[in-house]
Amino acid sequence: MSKLNRFFASRWGVIVAGAVIGILAPLLQKWGNPKNMGICVACFERDIAGALGLHRAAVVQYIRPEIIGFVLGALIAALIFGEFRPRTGSAPIIRFLLGMFAMIGALVFLGCPWRALLRLAGGDWNAILALLGLIVGIAIGVWFLKNGYNLGRSYRVKPVVGWIMPGIMVVLLLLVIFQPAFYGLNEDGSRAGPIFFSVKGPGSLHAPLLVSLVVGLVIGFLAQRTRFCTMGSIRDVILMGDTHLISGVGALLVVAFIVNLILGQFSPGFVTQPVAHSNHLWNFLGMTLAGLAFALAGGCPGRQLFMAGEGDGDAGIFVLGMITGAAFAHNFNLASSPDAVVEGVLKVGGPSPYGMAAVVVGLVVCGIIGFAAREKE
Amino acid sequence: MATTVDARGFSCPQPVILTRKALEKGQFPIEVWVETATSRENVRRLAEKAGCKVQVEEIGGEFKLTITR
Numbered sequence: 001m002s003k004l005n006r007f008f009a010s011r012w013g014v015i016v017a018g019a020v021i022g023i024l025a026p027l028l029q030k031w032g033n034p035k036n037m038g039i040c041v042a043c044f045e046r047d048i049a050g051a052l053g054l055h056r057a058a059v060v061q062y063i064r065p066e067i068i069g070f071v072l073g074a075l076i077a078a079l080i081f082g083e084f085r086p087r088t089g090s091a092p093i094i095r096f097l098l099g100m101f102a103m104i105g106a107l108v109f110l111g112c113p114w115r116a117l118l119r120l121a122g123g124d125w126n127a128i129l130a131l132l133g134l135i136v137g138i139a140i141g142v143w144f145l146k147n148g149y150n151l152g153r154s155y156r157v158k159p160v161v162g163w164i165m166p167g168i169m170v171v172l173l174l175l176v177i178f179q180p181a182f183y184g185l186n187e188d189g190s191r192a193g194p195i196f197f198s199v200k201g202p203g204s205l206h207a208p209l210l211v212s213l214v215v216g217l218v219i220g221f222l223a224q225r226t227r228f229c230t231m232g233s234i235r236d237v238i239l240m241g242d243t244h245l246i247s248g249v250g251a252l253l254v255v256a257f258i259v260n261l262i263l264g265q266f267s268p269g270f271v272t273q274p275v276a277h278s279n280h281l282w283n284f285l286g287m288t289l290a291g292l293a294f295a296l297a298g299g300c301p302g303r304q305l306f307m308a309g310e311g312d313g314d315a316g317i318f319v320l321g322m323i324t325g326a327a328f329a330h331n332f333n334l335a336s337s338p339d340a341v342v343e344g345v346l347k348v349g350g351p352s353p354y355g356m357a358a359v360v361v362g363l364v365v366c367g368i369i370g371f372a373a374r375e376k377e
Numbered sequence: 378m379a380t381t382v383d384a385r386g387f388s389c390p391q392p393v394i395l396t397r398k399a400l401e402k403g404q405f406p407i408e409v410w411v412e413t414a415t416s417r418e419n420v421r422r423l424a425e426k427a428g429c430k431v432q433v434e435e436i437g438g439e440f441k442l443t444i445t446r
Binding site: 009081083085087089090145146150152153154155156227232235236239240242244298310312314 | 385386387388389390391393394397412413414415418422423426438
């Protein structure tokens, strides 16, 4: 066990985790998930928000088993290796808000850092702008960290607190397995509630339930052991010149690129990429906001799920904030629309004026939190 | 003179930032207390990169890292 532990903690451990994600994500796309969206934590949480009827954007509604698997896989790893530590109390309400704005930023770009990497690996060059934005957002977060920003200590709490998020995931799993229809079906065959599943659009595209769940469990397990984190990888380089985590993220990118080539899923370009827009400024700024919010909250959306599986209630609150943010993003028309070709004419997508305003508001709010939560030396 | 860094309850990168400050002051040995295995590994990696020796003890579900030169 200790040999295995040392391997997971080593650079090769995190490289293997990144490589496994790099193999499985493009495969999930082949098995049914939307294009360049084998895994997208933000999109999938947004789909869950839609499936629960928290927003009613009909094309993005599905209870994504990958998300359930991430939390439960991390839970299993944490239990096996004695790392399940129920804890909370480090400014939860601020974490909720950071989760909301992280999601709004991600939905202006149309993807989380994981999907930005997968989009790049699939030839979607818009992801370059997003990754630059992510780096800038994280750099701003690092500046706050260097100036004494922190959200305070968390405290050990009773085990039941740590079991809430895994419990919620089990309920979601039951909902996606049994697909209850308390109101019967609509005329087009779609569900009328309590849950909603897309009959067209990205929400209708998904790998078989069991496949998605198992892939999620495997990734959740590996990521809990290796502390895989996309935000942390960039933060550690900027803050300390530490390249440990980024070697895993690099492995994800390289392996996903190769697997996409093999599967014929690589298609380079800027315009009309799948579920993407080529509005460079807002790809950049959306991800700047997300990067800043992730940095202030101490983890990318994937890592927040894994920590929630370890019993971290604050990470759980961040996840619930993201799901709430997704609901607001669609109800308030903040999420971007993708590029489209209408009667042979390219219509460049991007955020609505409300989405643009929300990004600016988010940056201001995150800035206020960054300044206000500094500890004086 | 010895230094004690109480980073219990802080999530990373806080324990690492606090440890780095203590390393910069250079008053060894440095005792760092952390709560999670993640922080334990991150602090250990930082100290070893700085060319220090690290000894880890688990006490009551918490970790005490003793950093010496």
